[in-house]
Amino acid sequence: MSAGFDRRRFRAMLVKEARQIVRDPSTFLIAFVLPILLIFLFGFGVNLDTARTDIGLSRQDDGAAARALAGAFQHSRWFAVRQTGAIEPLENALVAGEVHGIVVIPNGFSREAAAGGGDIQVITDGSSPNTAGFVASYADGVRASWAAARAAERGQPAAPPIALVPRFWFNPALASRYFLVPGAIAIVMTMIGSLLTALIIAREWERGTMEAIMATPLGMGEFIASKVIPYFLLGIGSMTVCTLIAIAVFGVPLRGSPLALLVIASAFLIPALGLGLLISATTKNQFVASQIALLTAFLPGMLLSGFLFEIPSMPRWVQAITYAVPARYLIPPLQTVFAAGDNWGLFLPDIAAMLGFGLLFFTLAIRANRRRIA
């Protein structure tokens, strides 16, 4: 490939690429069908909110306090309770997975409660840690509010001197789809930018067309531009489709401006496309390209971007790794633009970080390409 930029060669490549996109059903599949599938999957299928959880309740005390607390559990909107006296049948149910936790109101609870104390035991299934944590904290919550109510009844001051009244900003109902849907948009753009771009260039190698066009005067700049521009547009297109579905079907609010969304998405597509180019420069094989794209773009985008798991709750060393994941800089501004509105002061550092990664990947990709051809 030679240097220089010739508009005619570039246009010819662009036309060729566009024709291939139109004719290739798999491109259409990855660019439009898959995103829609993902959006619906995250919108309907994956739900991080909890409904009623099955637990067992072993009440080993016959006192009034114990009965009252058991009633509080029975009426809790978080739990479906199976109540027994002895604990053994519940242990079997826990092992069988029929209940996700056991609350034990021990013998002597009423006496202790009368004395101002009263401990309960919560047994949870540690093999599903999320549910276990949920059962433990909500069970404690039920006990605490029962204790508070009881204290109020007796005219005593509330047991916990400080009461926490949580108020969730931006997502008052804490509906997880409000933050999952913007996250899905990030995944979709990763797929188009990195996976699809890597695949189509690897395909040119596999079919032997790369060799033929490399032997023409086509320049590196023309080649890269002809690959990047169509897939950039495709990425923006499918982001738009996803956003429209999110708003129309799931009622996700877009509180920020479409312009901000466009700018943020564009800034993310630059490193995503750069990574795709870099992958295709290191392998000529579609299968390997898709594997590398999954490992370097898709999985980090899913797991380390703050989309599914919050970064501050990760171990420190994992947090350190997340700084090398471009999607990490996409998720916060994307969630902000959907849930809160335009806040350019927050956006700009993230946009700068994404563009920085883009520059790095493009430089590496051009280098790798040049070395291989040369």
Next chain:
Amino acid sequence: MADTVASASGICKRFVKDGALALDGVDITVAAGRMTGLVGPDGAGKTTLIRILAGLIVPDDGDVTVLGRPAIDSDRSMIGYMPQRFGLYEDLSVIQNLTLYADLRGLPVEEREESFGRLLDFTDLKRFADRLAGKLSGGMKQKLGLACALVRTPRLLLLDEPSVGVDPVSRRELWDMVKALAGDQVGVLWSTAYLDEAEQCDTVTLLSEGKCLHAGPPQALTDSVEDRIIRLFVPEEARRKVLRKALDADGVEDGAVQGASVRLMLEKGARRPTAAALGAPEDAEIRPARPRFEDGFIDLLGGGPPGTSALAEHYRAIPRGDMPAIEAKGLTKRFGDFTAASDISFSVSNGEVFGLLGPNGAGKSTTFKMLCGLLTPSAGTGAVAGFDLRHAKADARQSLGYMAQKFSLYGDLSVRQNLDFFAGAYGLDRREARDAIDRVVEVFHLGRYLKDNAGTMPLGFKQRLSLACAVMHEPPVLFLDEPTSGVDPIVRREFWTHINGLVEKGVTVLVTTHFMDEAEYCDRVMLIYRSRAIATGTPDALKAGAGKEDATMEDAFITLIEASRANENGRDAA
């Protein structure tokens, strides 16, 4: 001396650090208006050299000048390059492919119409201008690939095995097209594994394992074995035995079966032996014959293998039954609306070599796979060693040895592990397996590769290993699908020595090939073209049908294809 458009000297290239040299001090010159042949077996370094001239690869050592500048920096708009798979976008139409390459190579827009018209006329693709390139036949793709390389008349035209696997008519048409379109301003570099194509070039560079064995006019190499080629006319049933004895005789360097005769190359300075000394009847006629380029190549490589096959020596004698060894009755395979093989019928008797000849995509391998039980026929029946493929597939398979086209062993297992696996797969017990493996390792010289991954061996050894795996259980019937594709002529000779030896033991062989001259080894040949059998007969009978003196199998095939095409056109018209 014509203008030099490209030259390279002392080219060395190594792909793997400390690995073998892909090119080892190669020189080449391409002159304007001339056809330069780049000839050699697969893996010789042809493609690497062409890519270096195209500026796609930088050599480790040596100078490359293309159009007066270093290759990496040459004027690419003046280079026409057709890579091995033609470099076409299969999801674009014929005209879209042409337009793309016209734009990339900077063909002035006002010349486009004239250039496209001329190329489409020449390639006879005008009717298909809007058809997707992926929907063209092999021969048409090849012509379109050439048209794309010539869309702006280049000064250097690089063609990487343009003719591999296409039918002989298309090959000949392509050659004429290049001659006519290139004219006297273009330097053409034509790479090929077909040695007969080399003879037609103005000058030839012969590569083998990265080294240049011959550079200059092909005639110079052919002449070097002048007066050393003879043909020995013997009774048809005796030719294999005579060839074996002759090759083992003193003073004979190489030999092959040619129809009902045996063609031999004598050692340099050897006196012409008597028929009796060659193991033929005393009254057998001996005639001098014209040397070929291949003879010169074999002479450079030090002569062919001896005539006795160590493999056949130890092979069990196959009892001759009354049943035909292989029988195909109306075999037909349709994939959707595409018919890959149509109404193929033949019967091969015990101890016969039967050849299926035809270009890639004609239906040879499909027929083969149906007879092996790998594909279920859409219509028709087949039987191997008396076992009907419909009811006794497993028995039929157990009685045949199958060597697939392309390397189909486990590349990431060692040679030893591959042999163990196939011995087990064919149900040999431990002792039989050990004996069989020891024998094939010795016969095929696999000893030094036993611990290496099979995939890393040179092509010739891969083919040997494939054959070894197919014959370990000493089957009465052998199916060989393109066994000699891409290997050098010495390995080809070795394969045919084994095949001839096994046939003498009573083994029946079904073989496919697109090397027309290999058909000469067969007792009978079936020509397959566009999924139909267009002729069946002995090689000599088919050659006689070509209606010209000293016709080759290729001439015969071309005559038959043209007749078949005329027939089709007649049907279309009616």
